[in-house]
Amino acid sequence: MADLPHVLVTRPQPQADTWVARLQALGLPASAFPLLGIDGPADPAPVQAAWATVARGCDAQQRPLAMVMFVSPSAVQRFFDQQPAGQAWPAAVLAAAPGLGTRQALQQAGVPDAALCSPAEDGGQFDSEALWAVLQPRCAWPGTSALVVRGESGRDWLADVLRQQGAQVHFVEAYRRTVPVPGAAAQGVLAGALARPRAHCWLFSSSEAVGHLPLLAPAADWSQARALATHPRIAQAARRLGMADVQTVVPTPEAVADHLRGPAAPA
Helix, strand or coil, X not given: CCCCCEEEECCCCCHHHHHHHHHHHCCCCEEECCCCEEECCCCCHHHHHHHHHHHHCECCCCCEEEEEXXXXXXXXXXXXXXXXXXXXXXXXXXXXXXXXXXXXXXXHCCCCHHHEECCCCCCCCCCHHHHHHHHHHHCCCXXXXXXXXXXXXCCCHHHHHHHHCCCEEEEEECCEEECCCCCHHHHHHHHHHHHCHHHEEEEECCHHHHHHHHHHCCCXXXXXXEEXXXXXXXXXXXXXXXXXXXXXXXXXXXXXXXXXXXXXXXX
C-alpha cells in the first residue's frame, strides 16, 4: 500500500470526512481538503415555500408537482434542514438525484425508495442527461410542475428539457457556495501536495472547486499533479488548470480505490 497516492478529497464538509473514512477503510491514505464551503440560503423563505408546495402536491397555479430534483447531497441536506415537523415525503412526488451520493442523502432523509429516481448504479454516467433517461418515462410531463433544488446557480440543461416537455420549472436556492479558508493543518496538506505532486491524487467532484485552487496557490505549477474527476466536464476543468494526468472515475470510494490500485496481478 505504500506506493498508493495520498488522496485529497475536495468535497464540501461533512461529505469530505465521510469519503476520507471510506477510502481509509479500503486501505487508501486520504485527507479532507474541501474546496467548497456550504452555507445556508441567504433567505430561507423560498425553501419554506417549496416545502409548502411539496405538501400541497401542486404549485401556485395548481399544476400538479411531479418532481423535485436535488443537484447534490448539499442540496438535500440544506433543503431537509427546513423540513416542517411531521411532514413526510409524499409518495406521489418524485425525488430525483443525478448522482449516487445525492440518492443516498435522500434515502437517509427519509424519502421512500418508490419515490426516488436516479441513474442506474452500474450505468457509469451520473449527470442530468443520465437522470433524464430514467426520469422521462416516469411522468406525463405536459401541464405539470417541477422544482430544482440547488445553490445560487447551476446548469440549466434539465430545466430546459422539462420546459420543452411542457412542464413549468421553479428553482429553489437551498444553499450558498463559498471558498473555504484553509487552517494550518489544511495549509500543511496543500504544501505537501505541491512539494510532492506525484505522491498525491486530487479527487474532484466539482468544476467550481477546481477553480478555487489557483486562489489558494496562485503561483503553483500543476503540470505534475495527478487527479481523478467524477465527470468529464470536471476533468476538463482540471486540465485547463494545467494538470496533465487527469482521469475520470465513477463517484464511489470503491471505484476510486480500484482505479488507484490498478488492474489486479494475474494469479
